Amino acid sequence: LSFPPHLVREYVEDFELQATQRVLDPFSGIGTTLVECTKLGLDSVGVERNPMSWYASKVKVDWRPDPESLYDHAQQVAEAVTETLATQGIHDGSGRLTVATREVNVGALRKLPASAAKLVIKNSISPLPLHKTLTLLHELEEQKEPEFYDHERLALAGALPSDIGNLRFGPEVGVGKIRHDTAVVDPWLRRVAKITEDLDGLPRERTARVILGDARKLDSLIEKDSIDAVITSPPYPNEKDYTRICRLESVILGFWTTNSDIRDVKKDLVRSNTRSVYKDDQDDMLVEGHPEIQRVAHEIEERRIELGKDSGFERLYSRLIRLYFGGMVRHLSGIRPCLRSGAKLAYVVGDQASYLQVMIRTGALLADLAGHLGFEVLRIDPFRKRFATATAKELQEEVVVLRWPGDS
């Protein structure tokens, strides 16, 4: 989901930001803007509502651990886990089940609590790798070293979807080849090693802050008059359920234990897919008077009727578009008091055709809404073209560049 780091550097340069100034990323995801700004010596603050992404970005800007000591500690944990597993007759190897592991009593393996197990996509992790993962998490608690704890857990979150679980990505998340057994400790330790490489040579400090919160309520989260620039990529209306992509690691690390945890997060996100639309949503009212958004929403609804698409989700398509742009209006309204006069803003967005192939010019519409809210639209920079598999068409991604003139 992230955008490339060079894009952040380009806009820091373009906006002529100086070391004393503060950058905000209100949709900070896994923290690309924050990491790059910290590297450039700029103060930065992020807002992110998905707890897994919030945690990832918070850890990524915490450069305090000494790399060598972090690795030594992780190695100790790894040895303890390997030993525990060996006493249970479990070899932490990859590939096929060994004779010994085949004889392991499945009933004796560590499992997720029943309510949490229901939240992960079925078969997204096999029982044996899950047992090893939970054993590793348990050992991290036993040998908890506050300075390293979060970095070690983030390394595990990184290894889960790709190295340990059975997930397949692209374009949607699903279950791929089932690995009945696979190594857990080794891929985890490799990721810790990668973190130590990244930390090596960086100043041992933390400057960026990441707030777990809703970017549509910024006035209650960010100090008034404190932001000099915004570099961000908000969600697009693209039917991607961001809470599904990171479900496995979110549940295993304990961020989500019940369905209502996930619902609470979805309710606070800008609506970008119909699986996160709720009856009492009201952001659509904020774009009632915007002719172009209403026109696009009508076109989607007419196309739906014409094609006889009648599922509950398809019926919500036109409402979703209104809710998405209404949510962005709420975000842009609330950000205004946080900005210093003359603040510049860069929003990376993409055109979309995910809704019955009706073209949605996200950048142009966002620029227009911002203009109505008192922002100056400086320009819309082309960024890159993306190939959309659903429509087999190239869609433009662009950067909407705004300036906040201050309250008049």
Ligand SMILES: C[S@@+](CC[C@H](N)C(=O)[O-])C[C@H]1O[C@@H](n2cnc3c(N)ncnc32)[C@H](O)[C@@H]1O
């Ligand atoms: C396109 S991604 C951002 C990716 C980011 N540039 C990075 O480097 O990872 C959009 C992010 O916005 C978050 N988001 C959506 N609605 C939000 C809201 N109302 N408040 C805070 N975060 C939100 C999503 O969870 C997602 O992480």
